[in-house]
Amino acid sequence: MKFDTPATNNPIDQLKVVGQPLDRVEGPLKTTGQAPYAYEWQDVPGRMAYGYILGATIAKGRIAAIDTAAARRAPGVLAVVTHENAGPLGRGQFYVQRFLAAPEVDHYHQPIALIVAETFEGARDAAGLVRARYVEGRGAFDLAAQRDTAPVAQRAPFGGPPETAVGDFEGAFAAAPVTLDETYTTPDQAHAMMEPHATIAAWEGDRLTCRTSIQQMNWGLRDLSLALGIPKDRIRLISPYIGGGFGGKGTVQSDLVLAALGARAAGRPVKVAMQRPLMFNNTIHRPATIQRIRIGATRDGRITAIGHESWSGNLPGGRTEPTTLSTRFLYAGANRMTRVRLAVLDLAEGNAMRAPGEAPGLMALEIAMDEMAERLGLDPVAFRILNDTQVDPEKPERPFSTRPFVECLRVGAERFGWSRRSPRPGAVRDGAWLVGMGMAGAIRGAPISKAGARARLDARGIVTIETDMTDIGTGSYTIVAQTAAEMMGVPLERVVAKLGDSSFPETPGSGGQQGAPSVTAGVYAACTKLREAVAHRLGFNSADVTFADGEVRSGNRAVPLGQAAGAGDITVEDSMEYGDLSQRFAQQTFGAHFAEVGVDAYTGEVRVRRMLAVCAAGRILNPKTARSQVIGGMVMGIGAALTEEMTVDKRRGFFVNHDLAGYEVPVHADVPHLDAVFIDEVDPTMSPLKAKGVGELGLTGVAPAIANAIYNAIGVRVRDYPLTLDKYLEHLPALA
Amino acid sequence: MVRVSLRVNDEVRSVDLDTRTTLLDALREHLQLTGSKKGCDHGQCGACTVMVEGQRIYSCLTLAVMHEGNTVTTIEGLGRPGNLHPMQAAFVKHDGYQCGYCTPGQICASVAALDEIKAGVPSHVTADLMATPQVTADELRERMSGNICRCGAYSNIVDAIIEVARSPA
Ligand code: FES
Ligand code: FES
Numbered sequence: 088m089k090f091d092t093p094a095t096n097n098p099i100d101q102l103k104v105v106g107q108p109l110d111r112v113e114g115p116l117k118t119t120g121q122a123p124y125a126y127e128w129q130d131v132p133g134r135m136a137y138g139y140i141l142g143a144t145i146a147k148g149r150i151a152a153i154d155t156a157a158a159r160r161a162p163g164v165l166a167v168v169t170h171e172n173a174g175p176l177g178r179g180q181f182y183v184q185r186f187l188a189a190p191e192v193d194h195y196h197q198p199i200a201l202i203v204a205e206t207f208e209g210a211r212d213a214a215g216l217v218r219a220r221y222v223e224g225r226g227a228f229d230l231a232a233q234r235d236t237a238p239v240a241q242r243a244p245f246g247g248p249p250e251t252a253v254g255d256f257e258g259a260f261a262a263a264p265v266t267l268d269e270t271y272t273t274p275d276q277a278h279a280m281m282e283p284h285a286t287i288a289a290w291e292g293d294r295l296t297c298r299t300s301i302q303q304m305n306w307g308l309r310d311l312s313l314a315l316g317i318p319k320d321r322i323r324l325i326s327p328y329i330g331g332g333f334g335g336k337g338t339v340q341s342d343l344v345l346a347a348l349g350a351r352a353a354g355r356p357v358k359v360a361m362q363r364p365l366m367f368n369n370t371i372h373r374p375a376t377i378q379r380i381r382i383g384a385t386r387d388g389r390i391t392a393i394g395h396e397s398w399s400g401n402l403p404g405g406r407t408e409p410t411t412l413s414t415r416f417l418y419a420g421a422n423r424m425t426r427v428r429l430a431v432l433d434l435a436e437g438n439a440m441r442a443p444g445e446a447p448g449l450m451a452l453e454i455a456m457d458e459m460a461e462r463l464g465l466d467p468v469a470f471r472i473l474n475d476t477q478v479d480p481e482k483p484e485r486p487f488s489t490r491p492f493v494e495c496l497r498v499g500a501e502r503f504g505w506s507r508r509s510p511r512p513g514a515v516r517d518g519a520w521l522v523g524m525g526m527a528g529a530i531r532g533a534p535i536s537k538a539g540a541r542a543r544l545d546a547r548g549i550v551t552i553e554t555d556m557t558d559i560g561t562g563s564y565t566i567v568a569q570t571a572a573e574m575m576g577v578p579l580e581r582v583v584a585k586l587g588d589s590s591f592p593e594t595p596g597s598g599g600q601q602g603a604p605s606v607t608a609g610v611y612a613a614c615t616k617l618r619e620a621v622a623h624r625l626g627f628n629s630a631d632v633t634f635a636d637g638e639v640r641s642g643n644r645a646v647p648l649g650q651a652a653g654a655g656d657i658t659v660e661d662s663m664e665y666g667d668l669s670q671r672f673a674q675q676t677f678g679a680h681f682a683e684v685g686v687d688a689y690t691g692e693v694r695v696r697r698m699l700a701v702c703a704a705g706r707i708l709n710p711k712t713a714r715s716q717v718i719g720g721m722v723m724g725i726g727a728a729l730t731e732e733m734t735v736d737k738r739r740g741f742f743v744n745h746d747l748a749g750y751e752v753p754v755h756a757d758v759p760h761l762d763a764v765f766i767d768e769v770d771p772t773m774s775p776l777k778a779k780g781v782g783e784l785g786l787t788g789v790a791p792a793i794a795n796a797i798y799n800a801i802g803v804r805v806r807d808y809p810l811t812l813d814k815y816l817e818h819l820p821a822l823a
Numbered sequence: 824m825v826r827v828s829l830r831v832n833d834e835v836r837s838v839d840l841d842t843r844t845t846l847l848d849a850l851r852e853h854l855q856l857t858g859s860k861k862g863c864d865h866g867q868c869g870a871c872t873v874m875v876e877g878q879r880i881y882s883c884l885t886l887a888v889m890h891e892g893n894t895v896t897t898i899e900g901l902g903r904p905g906n907l908h909p910m911q912a913a914f915v916k917h918d919g920y921q922c923g924y925c926t927p928g929q930i931c932a933s934v935a936a937l938d939e940i941k942a943g944v945p946s947h948v949t950a951d952l953m954a955t956p957q958v959t960a961d962e963l964r965e966r967m968s969g970n971i972c973r974c975g976a977y978s979n980i981v982d983a984i985i986e987v988a989r990s991p992a
Contacts, residue, residue: 110915110916110918111915111918113923114914114915114920115904115905115907115911115915116904116923117920117923117926118898118902118907118911118912118914118915118920118923118926118927118930119858119898119899119901119902119903119904119907119911119927120856120857120858120859120897120898120899120927121858121899121903121904122923123857124857124860124924126857126861127851127857129855129857206841206844207848207852208841208843208844208848209841212843278973279973280922280924280973281860281862281868281870281922281924281925281971281972281973281974282860282862282922282924283861283862283863328922328923329922330860330862330922330923330924331921331922331924331973331974332922333973360861362864363862363863363864363865363867363868364865559922560920560921560922560923560974561921562921711918712918712921714918715918715921715974715976715979716921718975718976718978718979719921719974719975719976720975721975722972722974722975722977723973723975746863746865746867747862747863747865747867747868747971748865748867752971752973753975753977754967754968754969754970754971754977755963755964755965755967755968755970755977755980755981756964756965756968758964758975758977758978759978760960760978760981761977761978
């Protein structure tokens with residue numbers, strides 16, 4: 088099916104099931120521990136063996152010698168995989184990291200061996216017997232040291248152009264009566280999803296089946312095929328339940344490759360879960376950035392010049408952190424520039440983490456906007472409203488498909504009680520607490536891609552949907568089932584959604600917040616075809632058929648849906664493809680975040696007291712699960728603002744705090760009640776569902792809203808995330 | 824190897840174990856009770872929370888052989904699909920989870936935390952150590968802080984626990 092003109096009325100608009108705040112269909116499985124995650128499958132034929140990954144203890148250099156003799160002799164050891172016996176290994180297309188040091192070591196904790204044994208304890212013990220001798224090389228680990236030398240990044244897929252220019256930025260900035268030129272830094276951050284990367288790999292002859300935990304089945308298939316040098320059609324990946332990903336499980340990581348190699352070497356199925364302390368230096372992360380923002384405005388607050396330059400680092404060939412993305416779209420201004428520079432660093436790979444580019448980009452831009460508003464003597468909400476734009480600021484002939492950004496700001500200010508904020512920092516005291524309010528705008532692209540689904544109707548009237556889409560906690564199962572239920576006129580209980588299997592029709596999976604709009608459009612296409620097939624079987628004229636209450640109706644005839652499959656199941660498959668609507672319209676999601684913090688006037692301790700998000704993301708397919716994604720983003724934003732940082736040891740070249748005790752993500756006590764609401768809108772340029780994704784929008788703008796609230800509380804501007812108290816403690820207002 | 828007997832979810836289970844096997848791995852790898860999750864294996868996340876002799880513990884931080892004869896309750900012992908424990912049902916209703924990986928640990932910890940409050944055990948945020956602790960959002964946030972949810976379902980989890988605590992038993 089092709090979607091190339093804006094959607095008009097269709098069966099989804101009935102909103103009997105779609106748009107309802109329904110409980111997750113897989114809830115009873117998850118809450119009772121019955122949902123099987125990658126490491127937990129019991130149905131794998133053959134006797135399971137256990138793999139344990141050994142990581143390099145240098146950051147850069149090569150393995151001069153690796154002695155595995157003692158490990159191989161240890162009780163229960165079945166195989167030891169190293170570069171000496173693994174055979175040639177390729178790399179994936181999206182991540183540049185190599186899955187095994189072979190023998191060059193590219194970064195700390197790059198795998199140097201997989202030990203396979205009868206038991207987990209045996210494999211772990213034997214790993215301690217492997218002796219590696221390294222020749223250390225010189226590595227680069229300090230982004231700031233390359234600020235003057237890092238070149239402009241090459242153009243690459245994803246993340247937009249590395250340089251943009253409209254009008255005369257330098258001239259307009261120099262001429263502007265009110266200006267800001269400040270530099271902000273964001274640290275290396277970890278996805279730190281709760282389920283470690285894990286795989287059970289099993290070979291049957293030259294066919295490989297892996298129960299694993301990855302977000303994008305199609306990329307996984309492609310990248311595992313490249314890594315192992317075997318054709319895609321000999322591989323099957325199964326990931327029906329994924330314990331969080333946030334981009335960190337986008338495609339193949341070393342657990343998957345090593346499990347496959349280990350299973351081949353041992354001649355048995357092998358399960359591997361990457362040990363938590365390896366995850367931070369072994370897998371990908373969100374790289375640190377340095378960002379310079381310049382804004383010039385007229386005295387009455389209209390932006391005339393906006394410039395955003397950014398630096399990040401990566402392994403050779405790696406991608407940038409495209410922080411300038413949002414700056415290209417969020418505010419008006421005739422003269423604009425962005426530039427992204429990329430340094431080579433010998434740390435673990437930097438790559439996609441929830442709202443790549445946009446999240447750290449807004450961490451800088453939205454503090455800058457707060458600072459600029461103050462310089463102009465404007466309220467931060469009013470300053471943003473003043474600089475709204477309804478057209479793509481780089482291409483004024485291109486409108487936004489929908490852009491209720493001002494509405495998000497207004498509704499948020501109203502609900503949050505923004506008018507009670509004191510514009511003077513450090514002015515509000517509540518006992519020992521200095522209290523402040525802050526806000527920030529939010530924007531996140533709304534991509535959508537070709538996605539397929541298979542739909543089957545059986546004689547009981549059950550509709551089964553199969554698609555390789557994944558559910559990483561986002562609610563995919565539920566919205567897939569809702570879409571099918573609406574299309575086929577059946578209650579949710581009559582739909583079975585099967586996800587996360589590479590043998591099912593292809594989707595873009597979970598990434599870039601395009602999963603929900605893409606897969607539901609694919610299900611729409613498949614169900615449209617199923618409706619036609621049903622009408623045909625029943626001898627109905629498909630033009631005037633309705634599907635409702637479990638029946639198919641035409642004229643004065645009505646038959647139970649299942650009857651159409653009386654002579655055998657009806658199975659159809661289709662996908663949704665797109666025309667040029669995404670070129671004709673700028674498709675983005677918008678939001679506004681508000682935060683109130685208390686800062687202890689004596690100790691500097693910060694507590695987030697209240698938070699509100701107002702989001703606009705087209706039709707909200709399920710307000711319950713969509714709200715959960717947004718509040719989840721808010722929690723991650725609290726971490727980004729206050730605690731999350733992988734600290735680089737610039738001498739040895741690794742992230743020091745590489746476990747969940749050292750890398751501090753928010754816990755219950757850090758998080759107050761969170762409020763998230765949606766603007767009522769549909770976006771007919773997206774798909775027949777008129778929906779956009781929301782999972783990444785919920786994170787963008789959260790951290791700067793908190794940073795701005797801290798400034799409002801204490802009057803100290805911190806431009807270096809996270810805002811730990813050592814950065815402002817000595818500047819706290821004097822105690823009365 | 825040593826033979827260990829545990830009373831798990833009201834059933835005596837005997838199994839030969841490596842003495843290095845944690846209680847968590849005994850449950851997951853030897854008793855096929857994979858509801859208890861391994862998030863870190865180092866006592867840093869709470870995904871492995873189970874109840875031993877009625878008290879919640881991180882099952883990754885204790886060896887199975889140390890629990891000979893003990894009573895262990897896991898998520899599988901609280902309820903099943905179709906017959907959910909009230910806390911499990913409240914998590915579903917309030918969407919107190921997303922990916923679900925921290926969820927069994929959160930639910931076991933919730934059930935145990937309410938028992939602790941009922942038993943009068945104070946916490947860091949209990950203002951008056953002589954008074955009976957109350958079920959408040961702050962008490963729950965403090966008591967649940969050993970269970971990380973990276974999906975960030977905290978606000979909904981607290982709503983779920985409060986609903987269970989306030990509903991007539
Ligand atoms: S697995 Fe036990 S605390 Fe993380
Ligand atoms: S539901 Fe995913 S970590 Fe809590």
